[in-house]
Amino acid sequence: MERKIKDYESECVDCRCCMKGCPMLYSFTISPKKLLIKFTTELPTSDMAFACANCGLCAHTCPRDIDFGAIFTASKKNYAEDKKVLKKYGYGGVIFHQKSSFSKLFSTTKKFTKGEYTHMAFMPGCALSSYSPSLVHTVFNYLQSKCSGMGIIQQCCGTPTRAMGDMAQFQTYHSQLENDLAKMGATTVVTACENCFMSLKTYAPHIKIVSLYSLLREIGLPETAKNRYTNASKMALHDPCPTRYEKVIHADVRALLEQIGLPYEEFTFNRERTLCCGSGGMLELSHPSLAYEQMKTRAHQTTCESIVSYCQSCAESMSHGGKNGVHLLDLIFNPTFSMKQEEQGTLKKWYNRFTSRQKIDALKDKA
Structure with a gap:
């Protein structure tokens, strides 16, 4: 990483393109080049590293392809070795989320044995299941009507631990997800969540990943x-x-x-x-x-x-x-949608995920 940062420092023209739209750089510097020079001799502070949203905008807008996000991501991985540091940045909440997400209370799979699409599984993701179990299952019922035999998995992709730099824990969760998919015989996963899409595309290249929105365009809307x-x-x-x-x-x-x-x-x-x-x-x-x-x-x-x-x-x-x-x-x-989402607290979101899991467990093979 040191060589790359030195390359960045020599290439940076201090145009500040990377700072436009960035949630955090203006909070720490007025000169990206000076920041890069500093990074040649020391790591970014933990406060700076964990302020990065990992959105990729800086690398996209930079005329010299300088990637601050990659620097901060590498720094997070170093800091993640010290759980006391992680705790300062809300890692306790991440661990609670991840342990709960992979627990039997909030995660499950349903494989269907008959139909043309038994090799496919729909993965709605954590946020959508927390928001509306009925929406998740309305979407899935429609998918099954068009793709008979498609299964469903309510599981987390592990992005929260990866975003915090804890790659060891991420690999544990990611492996569990892959094992669950393998038990289903799912070689194609349809994702409603963009984090799930990118996580599986990056870390499970042997699995075919399809965006729900691309599939809906292909099979048509109701x-x-x-x-x-x-x-x-x-x-x-x-x-x-x-x-x-x-x-x-x-x-x-x-x-x-x-x-x-x-x-x-x-x-x-x-x-x-x-x-x-x-x-x-x-x-x-x-x-x-x-x-x-x-x-x-x-x-x-x-x-x-x-x-x-x-x-x-x-x-x-x-x-x-x-x-x-x-x-x-x-x-x-949702034909009765009022054009406004209901505001929900944390307990309600977990209850929704529990309800969604129950709905999945109650599904019967329709073929």
Whole structure:
């Protein structure tokens, strides 16, 4: 890493492009080049490393391809060896989330033995299951009607531990996820969560990963969803930063919005240039004030009162930032949706995940 940082330091022209839209760099420096020079002789402070949202914007905007995120990620991994350091940045909350997420109370799988798509599994992700068990199961029922035999897995991808730099713990959780998928015979996973998509794509390359939104474009939407929102107020579309470079997903989401007839506008910073919603890198635990400021900043980069996203964490962040965050799946699959998500506390979210797990366990083979 030292050689690379020295290369960065010599290449940096101090144009500050990396700082535009970054939730944290302005809090620590006014000169990226000076910061890089400092990093040639010492690690970033833990406070700085754990303030990085790992959104990838700095590397994308830099004319010299300098990646501050990679530097901070490597630093997190070093600091993660000392659990006392991690504890300072909310790691206790991460461990509680991960242990609970992989427990029998909140995780399960359901394999179907008949049908053409028994090799596929739908993975809604933690945030969506916490938000709405009924939405998860409405989506899954529709998928099964089009892809007979598809299974479902309620499990975490392990991103929270990886985002905190604890790679050993991440590998433990990731291995458990892979084992569960293997027991299901799932060689293709359909993800509704962008973190799940990228985690599996990166760390399980032998498994085929398909975005739910790409699959929905392929198999078609329910007839009742088409042109449902032609008279609705315009919303802004926020792209989640984990899938910054997934151009196919960007295009497929926009195609779905066109099909449901929703009037929408693009943020100035969209697709590959999208900004973090404020929840990236576990920022809400490690630096809550920075996270909240980023939520407000992003939410108010549009005059639209409602912001639609295809990530539940992003939708919640836009609501926390002062606007009305909406999930695309509600618009497609919930005809009685009031165009506003119900605000839910932590206990309610865990209860929702428990309810979702119960619904999965109660599923019967329909083929």
